[in-house]
Amino acid sequence: MVLTFTDAAVDPLFSDLNLTVEPGEFLAVLGPNGAGKSTLLHTVTGTRRLTRGTVSVNARTGFIPQQRMFSPDLPLRARDLVNLSAAHGVLRRRRARRGAVEELLREVGATGIADRRVGNLSGGQQQLVRQAQALANDPELLLCDEPLLSLDMGVQHRTVDLIDRRRREAGTAVVFVTHSINPVLRVVDRVLYLAPYGHVLGNVSEVMRSETLSELYGTRVEVAEVNDRLIVI
Ligand SMILES: Nc1ncnc2c1ncn2[C@@H]1O[C@H](COP(=O)(O)OP(=O)(O)OP(=O)(O)O)[C@@H](O)[C@H]1O
Structure with a gap:
């Protein structure tokens, strides 16, 4: 179980x-x-x-939270957030596996928004980033x-x-x-x-x-x- x-x-x-x-x-x-x-x-x-x-x-455990918008001022792109999740946070020297972030963004259908700042994305696009984050630790x-x-x-x-x-x-x-x-x-x-x-x-x-x-x-x-x-x- x-x-x-x-x-x-x-x-x-x-x-x-x-x-x-x-x-x-x-x-x-x-x-x-x-x-x-x-x-x-x-x-x-x-x-x-x-x-x-x-x-x-x-x-x-991975968690897709109920819709919560990212701050418009958050200075991070979609790929940065997913990268942090794949690397298990901000621990020193932890890096996501090469290509992992691209794979995750592709899996959720968010490749086209990888380089956009998350706070400027639409509600639905932000939700896709949340999905990729939740899947990042397998x-x-x-x-x-x-x-x-x-x-x-x-x-x-x-x-x-x-x-x-x-x-x-x-x-x-x-x-x-x-x-x-x-x-x-x-x-x-x-x-x-x-x-x-x-x-x-x-x-x-x-x-x-x-x-x-x-x-x-x-x-x-x-x-x-x-x-x-x-x-x-
Ligand atoms: N941290 C908390 N402490 C105390 N009460 C809380 C807390 N979080 C939520 N509640 C209350 O618990 C009740 C249930 O909230 P919850 O968000 O779990 O419902 P839900 O079934 O997910 O509802 P919805 O379908 O509207 O999202 C609500 O009355 C809410 O105000």
């Missing part, structure tokens, strides 16, 4: 969370605004504490906090393909916070749904059901399937 939560709780957001993520697994985390999806990821990175229980991480566990925000449909599709390929080829486990299941429906193994009246964990057909979500929201919720897409009403 790469990640295990045991009887984990962050009051008042979630409690009694028991979850093991295996190498190569794709777990989607869904739920309404403020349910605690980002908080869950932050307990893995160590920036938030659990109120109870334990979280155990046994993997090199993660065994990839935490993604709404990584599709600001990306157009084509780039969303390519991003999901990229992450899916990595977990298939390199066995990278993926915990993917998203507001909509649809962009990842074709790749997801399990869903963790966090909601006001508890959480549920299972495969898509177990979790994305009217009865299950109605219980979690404490009110009638309908899940409808339209043209292979799931719509929660």
Whole structure:
């Protein structure tokens, strides 16, 4: 296993969370605004504490944070930031492998913006730089906090393909916070749904059901399937 939560709780957001993520697994985390999806990821990175229980991480971890713009004054190009991540920060004499930065930027489709200052890039372009940074240390566990925000449909599709390929080829486990299941429906193994009246964990057909979500929201919720897409009403 790469990640295990045991009887984990962050009051008042979630409690009694028991979850093991295996190498190569794709777990989607869904739920309404403020349910605690980002908080869950932050307990893995160590920036938030659990109120109870334990979280155990046994993997090199990459993190694509929720959309946060770089300062327009940051005097760094896209390639500089990715280079710092590939060299594990600013430790003396650490250098990224030759060609590694180019490879990473090419992998995420950001070759054309390598020499631009990050603060001047568009929101979507900055998001691609974040992707390249997260992949730079060859993660065994990839935490993604709404990584599709600001990306157009084509780039969303390519991003999901990229992450899916990595977990298939390199066995990278993926915990993917998203507001909509649809962009990842074709790749997801399990869903963790966090909601006001508890959480549920299972495969898509177990979790994305009217009865299950109605219980979690404490009110009638309908899940409808339209043209292979799931719509929660
Ligand atoms: N460091 C913190 N300390 C205390 N409370 C926090 C902290 N960070 C976030 N919160 C609160 O915890 C709750 C859950 O926030 P979180 O960002 O985890 O939700 P989310 O499910 O990711 O929501 P969204 O879909 O809107 O991004 C919110 O009410 C938020 O204000």
